[in-house]
Amino acid sequence: MINEGIRATFDQELKELSDQVMAMGITVMEMIKKSMNAFNKSDEKLAQEVIKLDDRVDKYNQDIETKCVQLLATQQPMAKDLRIIASTMRIISDIERMGDYMVDVTKFARRLMGKPKLASAGDVPKMAELVEKMLQETLDAISKKDLELITKVVEDDENVDAALRNMFDTAMLEIEKRPLSAREAIYQLFMARYLERVADHITNVCERVYYMETGELKELHV
Amino acid sequence: MIIEKPKIKVENLDLYYGSFQALKKVTISIEEKKITSIIGPSGCGKSTLLRVFNRMNDLVEGIRIEGLVEIDGENIYAKDTNMVALRKKVGMVFQRPNPFPLSIYDNVIYGPRVHGERNRKKLDEIVEKSLRAVLLFDELKDKLDRSALSLSLESQQRLCISRLLAVQPDVILLDEPCSALDPMATLKIEELLQVLKNDYTILIVTHNMQQAARASDNTFYMLLGEMIEYGPTEQVFTNPKDKRTEDYITGRFG
Numbered sequence: 001m002i003n004e005g006i007r008a009t010f011d012q013e014l015k016e017l018s019d020q021v022m023a024m025g026i027t028v029m030e031m032i033k034k035s036m037n038a039f040n041k042s043d044e045k046l047a048q049e050v051i052k053l054d055d056r057v058d059k060y061n062q063d064i065e066t067k068c069v070q071l072l073a074t075q076q077p078m079a080k081d082l083r084i085i086a087s088t089m090r091i092i093s094d095i096e097r098m099g100d101y102m103v104d105v106t107k108f109a110r111r112l113m114g115k116p117k118l119a120s121a122g123d124v125p126k127m128a129e130l131v132e133k134m135l136q137e138t139l140d141a142i143s144k145k146d147l148e149l150i151t152k153v154v155e156d157d158e159n160v161d162a163a164l165r166n167m168f169d170t171a172m173l174e175i176e177k178r179p180l181s182a183r184e185a186i187y188q189l190f191m192a193r194y195l196e197r198v199a200d201h202i203t204n205v206c207e208r209v210y211y212m213e214t215g216e217l218k219e220l221h222v
Numbered sequence: 223m224i225i226e227k228p229k230i231k232v233e234n235l236d237l238y239y240g241s242f243q244a245l246k247k248v249t250i251s252i253e254e255k256k257i258t259s260i261i262g263p264s265g266c267g268k269s270t271l272l273r274v275f276n277r278m279n280d281l282v283e284g285i286r287i288e289g290l291v292e293i294d295g296e297n298i299y300a301k302d303t304n305m306v307a308l309r310k311k312v313g314m315v316f317q318r319p320n321p322f323p324l325s326i327y328d329n330v331i332y333g334p335r336v337h338g339e340r341n342r343k344k345l346d347e348i349v350e351k352s353l354r355a356v357l358l359f360d361e362l363k364d365k366l367d368r369s370a371l372s373l374s375l376e377s378q379q380r381l382c383i384s385r386l387l388a389v390q391p392d393v394i395l396l397d398e399p400c401s402a403l404d405p406m407a408t409l410k411i412e413e414l415l416q417v418l419k420n421d422y423t424i425l426i427v428t429h430n431m432q433q434a435a436r437a438s439d440n441t442f443y444m445l446l447g448e449m450i451e452y453g454p455t456e457q458v459f460t461n462p463k464d465k466r467t468e469d470y471i472t473g474r475f476g
Contacts, residue, residue: 006473006474006475007473010473076431076432077472078431078435078459078460078471078472079459079460079461079462079467079468079471079472080468080472081472082460083460083461215461216461
C-alpha cells in the first residue's frame, strides 16, 4: 500500500534541495583546494578566485534557505521530511561559515605572497588536505546516509586539532629562534587556526546529518 | 508509552463486526486531562475505538468485544454497567454539528432535563456555565430563545460541546469535530479544546495531521485495527519510531 508517487513533487523538491547542499559543499572544497594552490604558488589570481567563490557560497546559502522556508510553508513537512529541512537550514549556515573562513585563510596567504617561505610552510596545505577530506567524506555520508562515515569524520577532527597544536608549538619556536620572521609565523598560524575552525563546522554538519537520519540530537564531538 | 494514572485503560481489546475484526489486541492508556489524538487512514478502526469508550458500538448489530476497557478503574463492559451514567460521563461530539431543532437554551439544558433537573434557576445557571465554557455566552446571552440552527457551523459545534458539558462529563470524545468547519473556525475549536483540557480528558479522531500535531498532547497511530505507535505528539511528528507511522504522517502512504 506504500505509494511512492503520492508525494512525487515534494520528493523531487527535497532531492533538489539535497543536490544544492552538495553543490554548496563542493564549492567550499574548491575554495580549500584553490586557496592552498594560491598559497603554494603565491598565485594572486587564484587567491582572487577563492574570494569570488565565496559569493557563490553565499548565494547558495540564500537560495537554499529561501527554498527551505517555502517548503515549510507549502508542504507542512513532518517526521523525517521536517528533520531534513530543519537540518538543511543549519547545515547551510555551517557551510557558509566555512566559506568565510576560507576567505580569511586566503587573505593571509596573500599577505605571505612574495615573502620567503618558512620551513614549516608545508604544514598548512597538509592540514588543509585533512580538512578537505573531512568535507568530502561528509558530503559522501550525506548522499549515502552513512552514519559510520559520519562518526569517522568527527573522529578525524581530533587530527586537525592535534595538527593545530603542533603548528602552534612550531610557530612559537620559530618566533623565538628567528624573531624577524615572527610576522610570517603568525600569519601562517592564523591560516591553520581558520582551517581548524572549518573542521569544527564540518563536525557540526555531521551532527545535523546524524539528527536527520536518526532523529537524535547529540554531541558527536568528544 | 507508560502513563502513571490513566483515565482510560484498554487491554487486549478485540472488536468484531460479525466475522470482520475491526480492532486487534488494542492496548492503550489515556492520560487524564490531556488531549489524545487518534490518527490513521480511513477504515483503520479509529472511530470504532472512539465509540468503544461510550459503548456507542453496542448499537451495531453483530458486534462482539473481548478484552478490558476501564474508565477510572471501572470495567465499562461489566454486566452491571449503568449505560445512562456512562454516556453522561463520556460525552461525544460528531463531524457535523448536530444541534436539536430547538432554541439555543433548550439545546443546552436537554441533557440535564432528561436527567431530571427541573429547577429553572439551576437550569439558567447550567446554560450560562456551559455556554461560557465554550466562549459563546457573551455573544448569545440575549438570543437564547433563537433557534440553534440559525447559528454558524462553528457556533453550532461549540453549542454541541456545551450541550455535552451541561451534563458534567469527565471524558469528551470528538470524531472529526472540525471536518465541516472552515480553517478559522477549526483553529478556534482547537483553542477551545486547549481550555477544556484543564477540566476534561479529551480524545479526538482526526484526518487532519496538522490538527493532531497542533492540538494534542499524545498521538496514537492505528492501521488495520492495530495500534502501531503511541507517544507524545511532538515525538511522533518529529521522530516516529515505526516506519509505517513515518509513511503515514509524511503522506507517503496511500
